Amino acid sequence: MKKVLLLASMVMLVVSCGGDKKQTEETTAQTETTPTPAVEETPSDVVLAQDGKEVSIDLSGTDQMTYDKKEIHVKAGQKIKLTLHHSGQSPKTAMGHNFVLLKQGTNIADFANQAMQAKDNDYIPKDSKDIIAHTKLIGGGESDTIEFDAPEKGTYDYICTFPGHYAQMKGKLIVE
Ligand code: ZN
Numbered sequence: 001m002k003k004v005l006l007l008a009s010m011v012m013l014v015v016s017c018g019g020d021k022k023q024t025e026e027t028t029a030q031t032e033t034t035p036t037p038a039v040e041e042t043p044s045d046v047v048l049a050q051d052g053k054e055v056s057i058d059l060s061g062t063d064q065m066t067y068d069k070k071e072i073h074v075k076a077g078q079k080i081k082l083t084l085h086h087s088g089q090s091p092k093t094a095m096g097h098n099f100v101l102l103k104q105g106t107n108i109a110d111f112a113n114q115a116m117q118a119k120d121n122d123y124i125p126k127d128s129k130d131i132i133a134h135t136k137l138i139g140g141g142e143s144d145t146i147e148f149d150a151p152e153k154g155t156y157d158y159i160c161t162f163p164g165h166y167a168q169m170k171g172k173l174i175v176e
Contacts, residue, residue: 049073049176056081061097061160061169063088063140070171072158074150083145084135092139096162098123099146100134101173104154108166115161123161132156150175 042048047057047069055078060068068087074080084099086092102111114125122137133148153175160169 044068045070047072049075051075052078054079054081056083058083058085059099060085060087061138062086063090063095065095065165065168067160067169067171071174072171073174073176076150076153076175078150079147080150081145081147082133082135083143084138085143086138086140089140092137092142094139096123096137096139097160097165097169098135098137098144098162099158100124100161101132101148101156101158103130103132103151104156106130106157108157108159108170112159112161112166116163123163137162 045068049055055074057069057072057074057080059072059082061084062068082099084097086095086097088095100115102108111125111128111130114128115123118125124131124134124137132151133146135144135146138144156173156175158171158173159166162169
């Protein structure tokens with residue numbers, strides 16, 4: 001009886017393997033014959049401006065020390081609900097991320113230097129006049145949501161202030 005069962009499961013294994021292989025081949029063939037779309041697509045790291053009084057924006061930080069969005073467009077007067085996710089697994093002490101939106105004219109290197117020294121405040125310099133809005137510092141699997149009003153029209157930098165991250169983890173909030 002045991003032998004029969006074993007044989008049956010082996011047959012099933014072979015059948016299911018064969019099926020998978022066929023499916024993979026079909027998928028590959030389909031991908032190869034699909035023509036490249038002529039329409040220019042928005043790069044995935046750009047968020048286009050949405051209509052409405054309130055807009056929701058999702059931004060992710062990764063274990064590779066990157067943001068998934070490099071450019072976020074909003075409209076003047078909108079209320080922005082921004083959620084920062086950490087899609088990685090590293091703890092915040094090793095690969096912490098935040099979102100800090102800076103006023104125009106802020107020297108990013110100087111600001112990041114100040115922030116680096118504010119470890120006891122999750123790398124947010126206390127009483128800084130350069131910050132428009134910021135999330136808390138989060139680790140892998142965590143998220144934090146903040147709400148703030150879009151500043152006046154213009155381009156604003158956002159960075160992660162965890163030591164050493166701002167050179168790579170930066171983007172632009174563009175208010176249209
Ligand atoms: Zn970071």
